[in-house]
Amino acid sequence: MNFINSTPLKAGVLILLCLLSITILKAQSTKNTKPSAMKILVLFNTESGGTYKMAKAIAGGIERFPGATAVLKQVPRIKSLENEQKQAFGQIPYATISELPEYDGIAFGSAVHFGNMSADMRYFLDQSVGIWTAHKLEGMPATVFMSAGSGAGREAAILSFWSTLAVHGMVIIPTGIMGNQEIDKTIPQGNTVFGATSLAGATAVSRPSEGELHIAALQGYALAKAAKGNQLTKDITAVTGTASSVAPKTSKIEARLKALNLILPDAPAPVGNYKPFRISGKQVFINQIALNAGKVDHPGMVGTEVTEEQAKLATRQTLLNVLAVLKQAAGGDLDHVKQAVQLTGFFYTAAGYTKHAVLMNEASNLLVEILGENGMHTRATVGASSLPMNSSVEIQAIFELE
DSSP: OOSTTOHHHHHHHHHHHHHHHHHHHHHHHHHHOOOOOEEEEEEEOOSSSHHHHHHHHHHHHHHTSTTEEEEEEEOOOSSOOTTGGGSTTTTSOBOOGGGGGGSSEEEEEEEOBTTBOOHHHHHHHHTOHHHHHTTTTTTOEEEEEEEESSOTTHHHHHHHHHHHHHHTTOEEOOOTTTTGGGSOTTSOOOOOSSSOEEETTOOSSOSSOHHHHHHHHHHHHHHHHHHHHHHHHHHHHHHHOOSOOOOOOOOHHHHHHHHTTOOOOOOOOOSSSSOSEEEETTEEEEEEEOEETTEESSOSOBTTTBOHHHHHHHHHHHHHHHHHHHHHHTTTOGGGEEEEEEEEEEEEBOTTOOOHHHHHHHHHHHHHHHHGGGGOOEEEEEEESOOGGGOSEEEEEEEEEO
């Protein structure tokens, strides 16, 4: 009997070949699959550059992890830093509070100020109320690194930082004793079990030291690893449906802006020792002039240097600036604005001018177009003998958040 030519044996050989082919194809598919991309923010505040050097080490550690990209950004300053553009970090862009949910993880870095984070970092995070109420950072991995001149209070500073991140529901990644056996212990090192720090005031070696930078790099890698785990959890949830899969919310106000062919400008930065908005209870207070990309649109007195049509355009620009700041106050989502309360328009006019209300209609009408019924407001218009930066208009606005 010829066993090789028997029908059962032929079928068995074919099945075995098929199984081997499938195994090889799966192996090739796994080998050719690239790691999923991750974007991790390294957000820092520095004055002399020490925290910036730590931030670069954190970023380097992040990018050692396959598929991870580090994005370096600064916290906007309350008060401008003299000669900042000449500093090594001068070209690093500033972050906006609304972009934080766009990342897979965030490393926060700051100088230690009296056992706490810097005032610039504190003010930046104070703007995240809207993000917090919308649960946009929940589950996102986060870590903290700092730079301390004397070294005093660095552990307390990191722990105080953690409290803000914990309220947001972020997953905090500490350093523990990672890399402790690999650094030079004959010199003072600023590292803690909570996060990498630098003893900026210690002069035995240049700071940050090699050991401090080494721990910072390991911390960045650990953050990327945690971000990858969070990403995989999201992917599994999306496939299996084990958690409630809610479709991303479409912003009504953003859709309305798009329909009106309007793009909000970047919120103008303060030009003095003040804040662009202030939240008291649920009310937001905002003042803006007709700034556009750092310059005033249609400056001068209405009726002499500026026509009424130009003044209307300046009024429109001012209202868009108000809404750009309002979006910041609302955590990046204008849908969190419950209602407009009050608009007050100030116009640079000569004595005897009477058409202030006509000019202010440009702002009122645009606000109602964008916010709908929620944009209805009380209003006042005032003539002024001059306005800041020779602007022809200034608007003071009050809104209520949800």
